[in-house]
Every structure is written in structure tokens, then in C-alpha cells.
Amino acid sequence: MSKPIASMTGFARAAGGISGAAFNLEIKSVNARGLDLRLRVPPGLDDLENLLRQKLTKALTRGAVQVNLNISYEHLQSEVSVNQQALQTVIDAIGQLSAKVEADKPRLDGILGLKGVLELSEAKLSEKELGDLKQAVLDAADNTISDLIASREAEGLNIHAFLTQRLVEIAELTLKAEEHPARSREAILEKLNNQIALLQEGENGLAEDRLHAEALVLATKADIREELDRLVAHVAAARKLLKQGGPVGRKLDFLSQEFNREANTLCSKSNHVDLTAIGLDLKAAIDQLREQVQNIE
Numbered sequence: 001m002s003k004p005i006a007s008m009t010g011f012a013r014a015a016g017g018i019s020g021a022a023f024n025l026e027i028k029s030v031n032a033r034g035l036d037l038r039l040r041v042p043p044g045l046d047d048l049e050n051l052l053r054q055k056l057t058k059a060l061t062r063g064a065v066q067v068n069l070n071i072s073y074e075h076l077q078s079e080v081s082v083n084q085q086a087l088q089t090v091i092d093a094i095g096q097l098s099a100k101v102e103a104d105k106p107r108l109d110g111i112l113g114l115k116g117v118l119e120l121s122e123a124k125l126s127e128k129e130l131g132d133l134k135q136a137v138l139d140a141a142d143n144t145i146s147d148l149i150a151s152r153e154a155e156g157l158n159i160h161a162f163l164t165q166r167l168v169e170i171a172e173l174t175l176k177a178e179e180h181p182a183r184s185r186e187a188i189l190e191k192l193n194n195q196i197a198l199l200q201e202g203e204n205g206l207a208e209d210r211l212h213a214e215a216l217v218l219a220t221k222a223d224i225r226e227e228l229d230r231l232v233a234h235v236a237a238a239r240k241l242l243k244q245g246g247p248v249g250r251k252l253d254f255l256s257q258e259f260n261r262e263a264n265t266l267c268s269k270s271n272h273v274d275l276t277a278i279g280l281d282l283k284a285a286i287d288q289l290r291e292q293v294q295n296i297e
Contacts, residue, residue, distance in 0.1 A: 007296065012028075012147035013027070014140040024068075029065040086114075152297065156296070182272035227269070266278075
């Protein structure tokens with residue numbers, strides 16, 4: 001069973017936690033040439049960041065991916081302690097100044113308010129609690145990455161339908177160019193004879209051997225057989241890639257450039273205004289194709 005194509009644009013989020021801590025995890029992705037991972041996790045969780053990066057690298061191949069992890073701690077009391085060394089330094093300084101300056105003794109709250117005397121320690125989880133929290137985040141990450149992939153594949157279905165329709169248009173325009181009367185042997189010979197006749201007019205008409213060479217050039221320019229064959233082949237290759245699915249964005253992007261090259265050549269070789277119009281319609285359909293191809297993983 002073929003894997004569906006996926007867009008590089010998607011979003012997913014999850015929330016969870018353990019007793020004493022809760023977290024929110026968000027993952028969003030947009031277009032990029034390769035896989036660009038940017039993770040924001042709270043300080044001190046470097047090992048968790050590395051594990052999240054490994055999971056994303058395994059699951060995705062392209063896209064600029066932003067991961068935001070926020071953790072809030074609940075029911076944990078911050079600890080306040082007295083820095084005994086700092087307190088003693090303040091008391092010694094007060095004693096020395098009291099012998100030299102007459103002043104009211106400082107109040108206790110004033111002393112404790114001095115910077116460095118009281119120290120506030122942030123609430124911390126135990127080693128077991130921290131391990132449980134990390135595991136909860138990793139479990140949530142698995143689900144969030146799955147949701148992100150589902151989001152990207154849902155958008156991929158829309159892109160698949162759009163690209164399929166553009167390929168139908170390109171195939172129809174290619175057939176239209178193939179069957180146009182201006183491509184008939186008679187039409188090409190008539191235009192060729194008229195151009196040769198112009199080359200023969202007047203005293204400065206070209207010599208027979210030069211006329212033969214010019215005729216070959218004109219005949220070659222009027223022949224768009226190779227361009228039409230390549231367009232048919234490119235349509236078949238693109239349809240095969242869409243059916244194959246998976247991360248085919250780079251290959252489709254290359255094909256869209258080839259499509260554009262053949263359409264440009266067809267326009268330059270056109271020997272009739274209608275063929276030129278068909279070539280321009282081809283270029284418009286190919287531009288739309290290529291624009292959407294840029295979104296595929």
C-alpha cells in the first residue's frame with residue numbers, strides 16, 4: 001500500500017503531567033528545503049531535548065519544525081534559607097559602625113532584606129518525579145508527532161488532488177498541441193516553402209547549398225516532436241510519483257522544472273499563433289503545479 005504524500009505544513013499540541021508538574025507541548029512545521037529542527041525546552045532538560053530531536057528526525061524528512069515545551073510546577077513550596085556567612089558579615093559590619101557612629105540599631109526585617117542574606121531555592125522535583133515527568137513528555141511527544149503527521153497528510157490530500165488536476169490539464173494541452181493542424185506535414189512544408197521563397201527573392205538570394213542548409217534549420221525549428229514526447233513522459237513520471245506517495249517533493253520539484261523547460265522550447269519553436277497560445281497555457285498550468293509542489297515533503 002502506497003504512503004500518502006504529505007504537506008510540510010502542520011500543527012499539533014498535547015498537554016499532560018504528573019503530580020506536582022504539568023506541561024504543554026506544541027509542534028508546528030512549515031516549508032523548508034531540508035529538515036530544520038528548532039526546540040525550546042526548559043533549562044536543565046538537555047537529555048530530553050536530544051530524545052525529542054531523535055524522534056522528529058526519525059519521523060520527518062523535510063520542513064522547518066518548531067517545538068515548544070512549557071512546564072509549570074504545582075504544589076511545590078520554594079525553600080527560603082539564611083545565608084549564615086552573609087548574615088555574619090552584616091552583623092560584624094553593624095558592630096564596627098556602632099562603635100563609630102551613633103544610630104538606631106537596624107531592625108531584623110531590614111537586615112533580612114539585604115541582598116544575599118536570604119536565599120530562595122526554586123522548587124525541585126525528586127529524581128524519580130523528574131524521570132516520570134520526562135517519560136510523560138516523551139509519551140505525549142509520540143502522540144503529538146503522530147498528530148502532526150496526520151495534519152500534514154490531510155493537507156497532502158488536498159495538494160494531491162490539485163496536482164492531479166494540473167497534470168490532466170498538461171496532458172490535454174499536450175494532446176491539443178499534438179493534434180493541431182499547424183503540426184501537419186503539409187502545413188510545415190507550406191510554411192517552409194514560403195520562407196525559402198523569401199530567401200530566394202532579389203539579386204541577393206541565397207545559393208542552392210545555403211538554401212538547403214537554411215531549410216534544414218527551419219524544418220528543425222518547426223518540429224516540436226521531442227518536446228511533446230518529453231511532456232508525455234514527464235506527466236507519466238509525475239503520476240507515478242503521486243501514486244508512490246511518501247517524501248517525493250524533491251523529485252516532483254525537479255520534474256516541474258523539466259515541464260517548464262519543454263513548454264518554453266515549444267513556445268520558441270511554435271510556427272502558429274495557436275501553438276504559442278497552447279504553450280502559454282501549458283506554462284500557466286506548470287507554474288501552478290510547481291507552486292504547490294514546493295509544499296510537499
